[in-house]
Amino acid sequence: MRQLKLIWDFRGPDALKIAQHHVIHLKEFIALEKTEINITDVEQLSDMHSIAFMVVNETEMKPIRDALKPHRGQVYTP
Structure with missing residues (x-):
């Protein structure tokens, strides 16, 4: 089963701290x-760009995407 990485981008001097939260x-x-x-x-x-991500099965993606509204996604490769 294909796995997808849902991604939230955070930019600025506090990007890492916000992504961790x-x-x-x-x-x-x-x-x-x-x-x-x-x-x-x-x-x-980078110093000014961090991401938080969550990996989901493709079958679960749509309801999770609709609930959490990630900024983007891609196929997950461990």
């Missing part, structure tokens, strides 16, 4: 909704 809420959502996959993390792309 966003992951807390993603973990709460995962626990509440009991999603099939519980992969979520932060990546710092």
